[in-house]
Amino acid sequence: EVAIYNATRTIYGTARCYTARLYTNKEHASAETFTKSPEVGQPPARAVFKHHLREDIPTLNYNYHFSTMCYVGTDDLKSLKLDLGSQEDCGATFKQYINHAGTMAWSQFSYFPNQGRREGEYRSSPNLAFHDALSLILRGYPFDNPPPPLTLDILHDQTTNKHSPSEPEPVRVRYQDKETLDLPIGQILAHHLVLHRTIRSTTRDPNNVATCREDYWFAADPALLHVMVQYRSWDRRKITYKLLSLQRRAYWRR
Numbered sequence: 486e487v488a489i490y491n492a493t494r495t496i497y498g499t500a501r502c503y504t505a506r507l508y509t510n511k512e513h514a515s516a517e518t519f520t521k522s523p524e525v526g527q528p529p530a531r532a533v534f535k536h537h538l539r540e541d542i543p544t545l546n547y548n549y550h551f552s553t554m555c556y557v558g559t560d561d562l563k564s565l566k567l568d569l570g571s572q573e574d575c576g577a578t579f580k581q582y583i584n585h586a587g588t589m590a591w592s593q594f595s596y597f598p599n600q601g602r603r604e605g606e607y608r609s610s611p612n613l614a615f616h617d618a619l620s621l622i623l624r625g626y627p628f629d630n631p632p633p634p635l636t637l638d639i640l641h642d643q644t645t646n647k648h649s650p651s652e653p654e655p656v657r658v659r660y661q662d663k664e665t666l667d668l669p670i671g672q673i674l675a676h677h678l679v680l681h682r683t684i685r686s687t688t689r690d691p692n693n694v695a696t697c698r699e700d701y702w703f704a705a706d707p708a709l710l711h712v713m714v715q716y717r718s719w720d721r722r723k724i725t726y727k728l729l730s731l732q733r734r735a736y737w738r739r
Contacts, residue, residue, distance in 0.1 A: 486732070487507075487508055488731050491669050491726075491729050496549060497545070499544075503541060504729070510535055511533070514556055519585070533559060534557045536621045540644070550573065551570075552571075553568075553617050569581075582615070587609060589606060591605060595646065610653070613638045615639075616641045620701070623701055623703065628676045638654070640653045658679075662677050663677070668727050669730075670714075674705040674706065676703045679699070682697050697719060697720055699717070713728075
């Protein structure tokens with residue numbers, strides 16, 4: 486599946502307009518190398534969705550390039566692996582998270598001053614999810630019979646050229662409504678989900694908190710398999726995605 490979006494992301498205080506490409510396909514992953522298995526269906530391979538967001542964002546002097554790839558289990562939509570590569574003319578940043586056998590092992594390298602390499606590991610909770618995979622994971626939400634608000638432990642967006650939070654935080658997912666959207670691809674009926682998380686201030690006042698909100702819309706038409714059709718963040722990045730086109734093809738072939 487190849488979903489193309491008209492997108493915006495704020496960089497250097499200015500909203501940058503670009504085209505985002507989101508690829509989703511099934512493959513088998515090796516539990517030894519945590520890469521694509523060379524022998525499909527042979528143990529210890531696991532069936533996964535590869536969910537890869539490619540963003541090439543123009544700025545005044547040069548382009549930013551983000552490649553964010555997640556492995557998600559096909560049967561349980563479990564967040565298994567995240568790889569991030571960021572390149573621009575100033576340098577390169579790399580991140581990896583591997584959630585295996587109840588342990589999250591992670592490493593980050595940022596070229597920025599006073600950052601460099603850091604790594605660690607921790608026990609992962611059963612309801613841990615990668616923020617960068619929510620555009621796939623939330624397609625499994627029970628839209629026809631919405632439950633009370635859900636709580637997930639979210640590893641927040643890793644798509645940045647600087648260090649990013651390495652441990653998850655609780656996020657509430659709430660069903661908002663069914664809405665008709667006017668999008669670049671055309672008019673689409675969509676389910677609207679809202680995510681809320683609490684942000685605590687760096688001050689010592691425990692009551693100094695704020696709520697951050699994100700909005701996702703997923704196609705209501707079963708033929709579209711609940712693909713994400715729109716997204717909006719409310720933080721300083723001000724990211725938006727609006728579906729431009731959707732194809733299902735072997736994009737790796739000529």
